[in-house]
Amino acid sequence: MQDWFDLAKKMDSLVLEAAATAGLEDTFTADIRTADPRFGDLQANGALPYAKRNKANPRQIGQSIVDLLEKNEDLTSKVEITLSGPGFINFKFKADFLQDWLKTFSGSEQLKKAAAHLQENETVVVDYSSPNTAKQMHIGHLRSLIIGESICKLLAFCGAKVIRDNHIGDWGTAYGRLFYAYKRFLDEENLEANPLGELERLYKLGSKLATEDEEVVKESREELVKLQSEDPEAMALWEQVNGHSIDGIKRVYELFDISFDHYLGESFYRNMVEQVYKELEESGLGEESEGAWVVFHPEHKRYATQPFMYRKSDGASNYATTDLATMLYRAEHFKASSIIIETDFRQKDHFEQLELTTQKWFEKTGRTFPKFSHVFHGTIMGENGKAMASRTGEPVLLKDLIAESIERAEKIVREKNDEKIAKGQAALAEEEIVAAAKVIGTSSIRYAELSQNRTSDYVFAWDKLLSFEGNTAPYLLYAATRIKSIFRNFEAADLENLADKASNIETDEELALARKILGFVGVLQQTVETLRPHLLCTYLFELAGAYSSFYNANKVIVPEADIQSRRLMLCQRTLDVLETGLGLLGIPTLERM
RNA sequence: GCGGUAGUAGCUCAGCUGGAUAGAGCAACGGAUUUCUAAUCCGUGGGUCGGGGGUUCAAGUCCCUCCUACCGUGCCA
Numbered sequence: 001m002q003d004w005f006d007l008a009k010k011m012d013s014l015v016l017e018a019a020a021t022a023g024l025e026d027t028f029t030a031d032i033r034t035a036d037p038r039f040g041d042l043q044a045n046g047a048l049p050y051a052k053r054n055k056a057n058p059r060q061i062g063q064s065i066v067d068l069l070e071k072n073e074d075l076t077s078k079v080e081i082t083l084s085g086p087g088f089i090n091f092k093f094k095a096d097f098l099q100d101w102l103k104t105f106s107g108s109e110q111l112k113k114a115a116a117h118l119q120e121n122e123t124v125v126v127d128y129s130s131p132n133t134a135k136q137m138h139i140g141h142l143r144s145l146i147i148g149e150s151i152c153k154l155l156a157f158c159g160a161k162v163i164r165d166n167h168i169g170d171w172g173t174a175y176g177r178l179f180y181a182y183k184r185f186l187d188e189e190n191l192e193a194n195p196l197g198e199l200e201r202l203y204k205l206g207s208k209l210a211t212e213d214e215e216v217v218k219e220s221r222e223e224l225v226k227l228q229s230e231d232p233e234a235m236a237l238w239e240q241v242n243g244h245s246i247d248g249i250k251r252v253y254e255l256f257d258i259s260f261d262h263y264l265g266e267s268f269y270r271n272m273v274e275q276v277y278k279e280l281e282e283s284g285l286g287e288e289s290e291g292a293w294v295v296f297h298p299e300h301k302r303y304a305t306q307p308f309m310y311r312k313s314d315g316a317s318n319y320a321t322t323d324l325a326t327m328l329y330r331a332e333h334f335k336a337s338s339i340i341i342e343t344d345f346r347q348k349d350h351f352e353q354l355e356l357t358t359q360k361w362f363e364k365t366g367r368t369f370p371k372f373s374h375v376f377h378g379t380i381m382g383e384n385g386k387a388m389a390s391r392t393g394e395p396v397l398l399k400d401l402i403a404e405s406i407e408r409a410e411k412i413v414r415e416k417n418d419e420k421i422a423k424g425q426a427a428l429a430e431e432e433i434v435a436a437a438k439v440i441g442t443s444s445i446r447y448a449e450l451s452q453n454r455t456s457d458y459v460f461a462w463d464k465l466l467s468f469e470g471n472t473a474p475y476l477l478y479a480a481t482r483i484k485s486i487f488r489n490f491e492a493a494d495l496e497n498l499a500d501k502a503s504n505i506e507t508d509e510e511l512a513l514a515r516k517i518l519g520f521v522g523v524l525q526q527t528v529e530t531l532r533p534h535l536l537c538t539y540l541f542e543l544a545g546a547y548s549s550f551y552n553a554n555k556v557i558v559p560e561a562d563i564q565s566r567r568l569m570l571c572q573r574t575l576d577v578l579e580t581g582l583g584l585l586g587i588p589t590l591e592r593m
Numbered sequence: 594g595c596g597g598u599a600g601u602a603g604c605u606c607a608g609c610u611g612g613a614u615a616g617a618g619c620a621a622c623g624g625a626u627u628u629c630u631a632a633u634c635c636g637u638g639g640g641u642c643g644g645g646g647g648u649u650c651a652a653g654u655c656c657c658u659c660c661u662a663c664c665g666u667g668c669c670a
Contacts (some may be wrong), residue, residue: 045611051650052649052650058650085612086650088613172669290668292668305595306595307667345598346665350665378598378664379663425630426630457662458606464619467619481632485629489629535607542617551634552634553635
């Protein structure tokens with residue numbers, strides 16, 4: 001039974017085996033996918049394209065495979081096999097099999113253990129969030145942080161070794177102006193209370209003064225030159241500013257319960273740029289153009305003429321240089337088999353050029369090029385169709401966004417609680433209300449972010465984000481809470497080994513729920529392959545829907561012990577998958593809400 | 594100019610990389626509640642998948658061509 005965890009994979013191998021026995025060429029692919037529930041659970045569509053390529057009759061090809069599969073008694077005891085339409089092979093799992101599966105893969109630990117082979121032996125460096133220092137985190141930083149963290153959790157769950165690396169922008173040209181202002185206008189109290197706010201204020205002040213006064217520009221440039229030549233005094237100030245900056249950033253991460261393994265910002269790579277210059281020149285990839293050093297890719301339609309500049313005409317490095325050094329460090333020091341960078345879609349060109357360049361550079365120097373993925377996301381739009389901003393035109397700060405979300409959530413929790421009191425139901429204690437509001441508030445922001453296809457822009461609307469209906473975090477949290485509420489009627493011992501005491505699942509709602517639970521593995525795999533968490537969200541929403549339908553139509557606590565056991569078992573498995581899935585999105589469940 | 598990402602129900606979005614009669618949620622309308630938490634469930638109506646052409650057994654999905662929005666395109670990151 002263990003090899004049935006990944007149903008699509010199992011069916012794929014069985015169909016391929018049958019195809020080979022039937023004498024089909026090895027160009028045959030099973031093409032397993034989830035089927036429309038009308039037809040079954042899974043379907044194999046491979047007969048159609050194969051027949052087309054070989055000018056054969058697809059139904060005959062399909063029939064020859066079905067005939068062979070039918071001879072496998074172990075298989076036919078589990079699955080109903082039918083051929084239909086132009087040559088689709090449909091598989092419908094029998095109720096006994098659903099039951100066996102639920103019995104075998106019980107509990108989130110079991111799920112995790114079984115999932116751990118999907119990405120085993122992978123070492124993945126994930127670069128996400130990566131804000132610039134000396135600026136407060138605002139709504140523009142939200143997507144990378146939330147999506148990146150979820151990707152990390154997904155990969156780790158599937159058995160990968162994950163290294164969370166925050167590639168902060170801490171060595172940019174902004175420092176000259178910041179230092180100029182810092183030395184003259186620092187408000188120490190504010191720095192203590194709100195380090196990022198104060199640094200941002202100083203940076204803006206320095207920038208403003210520079211536009212008004214040539215002398216400021218000159219002095220700022222001198223500050224930057226001192227820093228880049230690693231003048232001790234400038235470095236000490238930089239260390240101090242950076243320390244405050246990272247403290248401020250971490251305060252925001254704490255609100256989301258996120259932490260990084262490394263903060264290897266651009267500054268970390270400053271002494272490796274010489275090696276990049278040298279190797280790119282020696283390998284013949286780099287060339288001088290208009291006074292700067294660049295890489296062209298003649299085979300590429302656009303990058304044949306659009307340069308990848310890694311050294312400016314004044315001899316200084318830029319972010320291409322540090323990114324190249326970063327690729328090298330991640331490959332050699334972390335021995336990454338895969339590198340993922342999560343940013344805004346506007347940096348697509350840069351990362352395509354980075355990938356092409358690094359690939360050639362590593363090839364010429366005999367290094368192994370890890371798998372590279374630039375995972376990008378669209379813009380969060382305001383309701384006016386432009387990038388999200390507050391009334392003053394400034395981007396909304398993340399700490400304010402979360403605070404408002406929690407506040408709104410608390411209001412709703414209190415309203416619902418008052419209704420409970422009015423109906424004479426058990427009310428939530430004050431701490432429970434506050435804790436629930438915190439979970440609901442932050443989870444709502446997270447889920448709104450993750451449930452969107454990341455490549456698209458999306459419209460941010462408070463009423464949608466905090467809507468407690470539809471495909472939202474509260475809907476899922478509520479489903480989990482109802483399950484736990486049922487369990488509170490039992491002693492822990494009553495809930496053990498339910499599968500052994502259960503009769504066969506039989507109602508439509510029980511069967512539909514069981515099928516949905518089995519679908520988790522396929523969705524997990526697809527989510528990890530495409531690095532698109534919204535696939536998991538869609539699934540969890542459907543799972544919660546299947547549970548709610550079941551809950552409304554089938555009473556769990558009933559006099560018949562065997563029926564009660566099987567329904568409790570379904571509740572347990574639903575909760576396992578729900579908690580596991582929500583956990584991968586960074587969302588904890590609640591006991592009561 | 595070149596290139597990228599989008600355009601699917603009134604609104605917000607899915608659509609598993611070419612599969613069977615295009616799906617959800619919200620909003621609208623009709624129903625279910627002596628509750629294992631109704632923050633729920635069941636049902637109804639709603640579509641020229643931006644327009645046009647093409648490829649094939651099969652196109653929302655692929656190729657061409659227009660239209661619209663946002664974005665990138667040599668010294669910011």
